Amino acid sequence: AQSVTQLGSHVSVSEGALVLLRCNYSSSVPPYLFWYVQYPNQGLQLLLKYTTGATLVKGINGFEAEFKKSETSFHLTKPSAHMSDAAEYFCAVSLNSGGSNYKLTFGKGTLLTVNP
Amino acid sequence: SQTIHQWPATLVQPVGSPLSLECTVEGTSNPNLYWYRQAAGRGLQLLFYSVGIGQISSEVPQNLSASRPQDRQFILSSKKLLLSDSGFYLCAWSVLRVWTFGSGTRLTVV
Numbered sequence: 312a313q314s315v316t317q318l319g320s321h322v323s324v325s326e327g328a329l330v331l332l333r334c335n336y337s338s339s340v341p342p343y344l345f346w347y348v349q350y351p352n353q354g355l356q357l358l359l360k361y362t363t364g365a366t367l368v369k370g371i372n373g374f375e376a377e378f379k380k381s382e383t384s385f386h387l388t389k390p391s392a393h394m395s396d397a398a399e400y401f402c403a404v405s406l407n408s409g410g411s412n413y414k415l416t417f418g419k420g421t422l423l424t425v426n427p
Numbered sequence: 428s429q430t431i432h433q434w435p436a437t438l439v440q441p442v443g444s445p446l447s448l449e450c451t452v453e454g455t456s457n458p459n460l461y462w463y464r465q466a467a468g469r470g471l472q473l474l475f476y477s478v479g480i481g482q483i484s485s486e487v488p489q490n491l492s493a494s495r496p497q498d499r500q501f502i503l504s505s506k507k508l509l510l511s512d513s514g515f516y517l518c519a520w521s522v523l524r525v526w527t528f529g530s531g532t533r534l535t536v537v
Binding site: 334343345347352353354355356357360400406412413414415416417418419420 | 527
């Protein structure tokens with residue numbers, strides 16, 4: 312069965328430092344992979360997604376992620392953290408639930424804290 | 428453009444009371460619709476999804492039910508709320524493997 316594992320439920324960085332949020336997936340077929348961000352008491356906003364093609368995906372707010380099939384990973388990075396990046400981040404994989412129907416399965420999330 | 432509306436934003440209900448959360452989508456037809464629940468420290472759990480009017484699939488056994496009376500309307504219900512039903516409920520729709528989420532409902536059962 313497909314699944315998503317996010318390593319580290321809480322990551323803390325200093326403003327201006329590199330942000331690295333880890334995500335590993337398990338899938339028997341080529342996956343579609345997503346990163347979402349959630350600010351307190353709000354819905355989820357799509358940061359970026361990987362479907363096919365180029366393995367380095369650039370998203371909004373300066374984030375990017377690289378699909379590494381050999382490592383079954385899709386880690387999220389940002390070169391320089393900003394205070395406004397403090398939020399919870401979710402990695403997700405879309406699964407075929409039969410025919411052309413798909414479900415989105417999430418990791419447990421990583422809370423990012425940015426210290427001044 | 429496609430939008431998704433979810434209400435209410437917050438809700439406080441006593442144990443044993445009924446529940447009805449509504450979600451509507453605009454700007455698309457025949458979307459797949461989803462209800463997720465987010466409990467503290469437990470990530471997002473898929474509760475129900477629907478691929479068409481009247482078609483509901485349940486992912487986990489629970490005290491909740493879902494209905495889709497119209498193409499772009501998805502309703503989450505309960506006859507009698509439990510304390511464990513507290514959480515943040517998110518509605519979502521997808522077309523061609525692109526998911527869009529509503530702003531969520533914070534439900535507190537007291």
